[in-house]
Each structure stands twice: as C-alpha cells, then as structure tokens.
Amino acid sequence: MAAHDGPLLSVRDLTKRYGQRIGCDDISFDVWPGEVLAIVGESGSGKTTLLNCISTRLPATSGTVTYQMRDGQPRNLFEMEEAERRHLLRTDWGFVHQNPADGLRMTVSAGANVGERLMAVGNRHYGQIRETATDWLSRVEIMAERIDDQPRAFSGGMRQRLQIARNLVTAPRLVFMDEPTGGLDVSVQARLLDLLRGLVADLGLAVIIVTHDLAVARLLSDRIMVMKDGHVIETGLTDRVLDDPQAPYTQLLVSSILQV
Numbered sequence: 001m002a003a004h005d006g007p008l009l010s011v012r013d014l015t016k017r018y019g020q021r022i023g024c025d026d027i028s029f030d031v032w033p034g035e036v037l038a039i040v041g042e043s044g045s046g047k048t049t050l051l052n053c054i055s056t057r058l059p060a061t062s063g064t065v066t067y068q069m070r071d072g073q074p075r076n077l078f079e080m081e082e083a084e085r086r087h088l089l090r091t092d093w094g095f096v097h098q099n100p101a102d103g104l105r106m107t108v109s110a111g112a113n114v115g116e117r118l119m120a121v122g123n124r125h126y127g128q129i130r131e132t133a134t135d136w137l138s139r140v141e142i143m144a145e146r147i148d149d150q151p152r153a154f155s156g157g158m159r160q161r162l163q164i165a166r167n168l169v170t171a172p173r174l175v176f177m178d179e180p181t182g183g184l185d186v187s188v189q190a191r192l193l194d195l196l197r198g199l200v201a202d203l204g205l206a207v208i209i210v211t212h213d214l215a216v217a218r219l220l221s222d223r224i225m226v227m228k229d230g231h232v233i234e235t236g237l238t239d240r241v242l243d244d245p246q247a248p249y250t251q252l253l254v255s256s257i258l259q260v
C-alpha cells in the first residue's frame with residue numbers, strides 16, 4: 001500500500017547551533033516503519049539535541065524533517081501548524097522521558113494518566129476508557145488495584161512503566177525515548193528493557209531511542225547511529241556496529257563499555 005512505501009521519518013541536513021556551539025551538525029537519516037534506531041554516544045555528543053529537534057520540541061537551525069502521516073502523505077514537520085504538531089505528539093507519536101515526572105501528570109491517578117491520551121484521540125466513553133486503561137496497566141505489569149493511585153505514590157520503575165503505558169495506549173507509530181532506563185537500578189532496568197522489547201515487537205513500533213548505554217542499544221535496536229561532537233561517526237545494523245565497529249571512535253566506545 002502506498003501509505004507504507006516510504007520511510008516513516010526522513011531527516012535531512014539537520015543542524016542545531018546554540019550560538020557558536022554546535023548541538024548537532026548536518027545529520028541525515030531515515031527511519032522505516034517498525035524500525036528501532038538507537039542514537040548512541042558520550043555525554044555532550046548531541047543525542048538529546050537531535051532527538052528534541054526531530055520531535056519538534058526544539059527549533060532546528062537548518063534542515064528538514066519529513067514525516068509520513070497516517071494518510072500516507074509526507075509532511076515537513078517544521079512547516080506544520082503548532083496545533084497540528086501538538087496533535088501528532090499526543091496521538092501518533094510517543095515521547096518517553098528519562099525522568100517519568102516529565103512525561104506524567106503526577107497529581108492525577110494512574111488511570112487518568114493513561115485515559116487522558118485516549119481522550120485526545122476522541123474516546124469519550126468513561127467505561128471503555130477505564131477498561132482500556134486497566135488493560136494497559138496490566139500490560140506494563142501494574143496491578144489493576146493501583147489504577148486510582150497517583151504516580152507520586154509509585155516506585156521509579158512503576159512510574160516509568162506507567163509513562164510507557166500512557167504513551168503506547170493510542171497505538172502511536174513512532175516513539176521517541178530519551179534514556180528510558182537511565183535513572184533506574186540495574187535489576188529494574190533489566191525488567192523494563194525486557195518489557196519494552198516485548199511491547200515494541202508486539203506493536204510493530206518505530207522507535208528512536210537515545211542512550212549512552214550500548215547494552216540497551218544492543219537489546220532494543222535494529223540499527224545504531226554513533227555520534228560524537230554533534231556529528232554522526234558511524235551508522236549500521238546494531239550487531240554489525242557493535243561486533244565489528246569500523247570507525248576508530250566506535251571501536252574505542254565499544255571496547256571501553258562492552259568489555260566485561
């Protein structure tokens with residue numbers, strides 16, 4: 001079908017400067033439907049800047065980002081009306097923040113956190129919203145009896161799982177993730193990664209995930225883009241890049257991090 005012919009997202013010559021400082025420089029890549037792309041690199045390499053520009057949370061200095069809408073039409077995101085962009089962010093996209101408090105409403109119930117997104121796509125039936133919210137809580141391993149609790153009463157891992165449920169309930173086609181396992185204990189991280197991997201595969205989601213953790217990239221992504229000082233140093237299939245890195249910088253990164 002025409003709607004699935006091209007890439008879901010095309011980034012071309014994307015540059016972001018903060019005054020004289022380079023955030024990211026002349027970046028181009030495509031993301032295909034159902035593909036998981038990991039953006040990796042050390043702190044300060046420009047990963048978050050790039051993610052925020054692509055997701056239109058931050059204005060780029062130059063370049064274009066084209067997104068294939070649900071009707072199959074490619075649209076330049078930087079030329080979209082603000083209201084339309086916000087609608088996209090609330091429905092067809094998800095954004096999972098490192099700190100769940102940035103992606104949740106901490107003072108409304110877990111059920112309302114999930115239900116709100118359903119209302120944004122036009123659901124009005126209270127019973128159905130609550131049923132879908134309960135179902136999603138169980139998919140992210142939160143017991144139904146916690147549905148009326150506020151996320152501030154949840155542990156860090158539960159909050160992150162709730163943030164994921166809130167993002168995925170509208171069946172988005174593209175989810176941005178910024179260090180989704182970043183602030184968690186190692187054992188909690190492992191469980192969350194497992195859960196994420198299952199959901200991404202079940203839902204056929206396209207994901208752009210920023211992480212400095214190559215083990216996270218290894219587990220979740222199909223393709224990796226390695227960044228340094230705002231530039232893309234190397235890109236390729238995840239296993240190839242991690243098992244046989246070509247660029248000296250990637251070799252260094254892989255040997256320093258994956259060696260145990």
Ligand SMILES: Nc1ncnc2c1ncn2[C@@H]1O[C@H](COP(=O)(O)OP(=O)(O)OP(=O)(O)O)[C@@H](O)[C@H]1O
Binds near residue numbers: 046047049050
């Ligand atoms: N608001 C800002 N104002 C000025 N410079 C910024 C700003 N945000 C980021 N930078 C600079 O842009 C460059 C890229 O930063 P960015 O936060 O995108 O990197 P990162 O790879 O995401 O790092 P981290 O993993 O630490 O978040 C850095 O040199 C940083 O100092």
